[in-house]
Amino acid sequence: MSSPLLDITQLRASYGEAEVLHGIDLSVSQREFVCIIGANTAGKSTILRSISRLVPKSSGSMRFGGVDLAALAAHQIPALGIAHVPEGRQIFPDMTVEENLLLGAFTARNARDLPARIADVFELFPRLRERYRQLAGTLSGGEQQMVAVGRALMLRPKLLLLDEPSHGLAPKVVEEMHQAFKTIHERGTSILLVEQNVELALDVASRGYVLEAGVVTLAGTAAELHANPAVVTAYLGL
C-alpha cells in the first residue's frame, strides 16, 4: 500500500495549559472518505484546527503528501491543497456570495479556470447561482453552509476538512449536503469529516475514528463501527 495522503502520529494539542489531544494517530489515504465521531468537547475540531495550523500549541508529526505541516503557518496550508470548512461556517457575512467564493481561491488567484470552478460550485449547489450577488450574511443557514463548502471547493482541494457541516440545518438540507459530499468524493477529493450525526457519517464515510476526551478509542471501517456495540449504545441511540 502506498503511503497515506495525510499521516498524523502522536498529535498532542493544547489551549494554554490545558492539553486537549493526548497523542492522536490518524491517516487519510488518497481518495478516501474518513470520519471522526465523538461527543461534544472530545477534541474533534481541534484535530482539524491542528491540521490547518490554527492551534498555536501542538506537537507530534503531521505530514501531508510528505510535507511537514508543523513547519508551516496557517496561511500556507491551502497552497498544499487542503481546504477547511470550519465549525459554524465562518463565511464573510458582509461580502457577496461571489466574493466569498473568490476568496476560497485566494491562493489560486492566478489560475485561469476560476469561472469553471465557480460553475462547478453552481452545479453542486444551484441555489447559489440565484444568490450570487447577495451578501452572504443575508442567506439562510443552509445556503450559508453551501457558501462555506463552495468556498472550500474553489481551491480544487486534494483534501477537504469538514467540521460538523450539517449542524443546525433542516433534515432536507442535511440530506442535500451529504449528497454533495458523495459527489465531491466521487470526483476524486479525499474527505475528512467531523460529524455529530453518526448515522449519516457512517453512511457516507468508508472508515472512521471514535474520539473520546482527546484519545482515539476505536477505529475501523464504517461497517465495523456501525456494528460495534459500544458505538451503537453511545452514538446511535439504539
Added chain:
Amino acid sequence: MSFLQAILDGLLIGGVYAVISIGLTLVYGVMGIVNFAQAEFLTIGMFTAWFAWAFLGLDPVLAAPLSFAVAFAIGWVVQGQLIARVLSAPSVAQIFLTVGLLIVIENGTLLLFGSQFRSVTTSYQTISLSLGPLFISIPYLIAFAMSLACGVALWWFMRASWFGRAMRATAQNPAAARLMGIDTALMYKMAFALGVGLTAFGGAVILPYVTVYPGVGGQFVVLMFTVVVLGGLGSVAGAVVGGLSVGVIQSLSSLFFPIQLQNLVLFIVFILVLAVRPQGLVGASR
C-alpha cells in the same frame, strides 16, 4: 459670502478631510486599533512634500505620491515592529503605544526640523475660477480633485483587487481569512501602511494653503476623529460622508457665526447626530 458658495467651499475642503480620515477608519475597521498617532502622518506627509518642493522644486501636488510612499514605508515598519505586538493586548496597551508614537513623531519632527512654520509658493496659490456668481479657489479645487482620485483608487482597490478583498475578509473574520490562505499579518501591515499613506497624501495636497510645522497634526486630530465617528467608526464610506459633512458644516457655520465658534457648531451637530444615530451616519457596515 453666499449660501451656495459656502456649500461649495465646504465640499471642496470636506473631500480632503475625507481622505486624511479614511486611514483612521481603515485601521480601526481592519484590526480594531484606534491610532492616536494618525494625524502625525499628516505632518510627515506635509514635511515630505515641503522638502520635495524646497529641494527638488516639485509641486506639492505632484509630491503627494512621494508623501504617500514615505508614510507607507514608515507605517509598514511601525505595524510590523510595534503595533503587531499589541494586537491582542488590552486596549490600554494599544492606547499607550499609539499615543507614545504621536509624542515621538511630534518631537522627532521638532528636533529634526525646528519649530518654524514653513509654506510653499505656487503659481496657482491665489487664483480662483469664477463660475457664474461662484468662485472656485484653484488650490482647494486641486486638493479636492487629488483627494477624489485617491478615494476612487482606494475604492477600486478594496472592491476589485485580490488584496483589497483579502483585507476586508481579514477585517470580518481573521481566522477564516487564514483558512483561505491569507497572511493576516501582511494584511495588517498593508492596512496600516495604506491608512497612514492616505493621510500623508492628504497632507501634501493641502500644503499650498496650510503651513507646516511639527504641531500641524494636532490641529487636525480632533477633526479627523469627528469625521470618522460621525460617519461610523470602521466604515470607509462613512469617512467620506463624514468628511464632506464636516467640511460643509464648518463652512456654513462661518456664514452665521464668528470663526471662533466654527468648531462649536460642528460639535453641536456631532452630538445631535450621535444622539439619534450612535452608529454614525453610515453605520458600521464595511
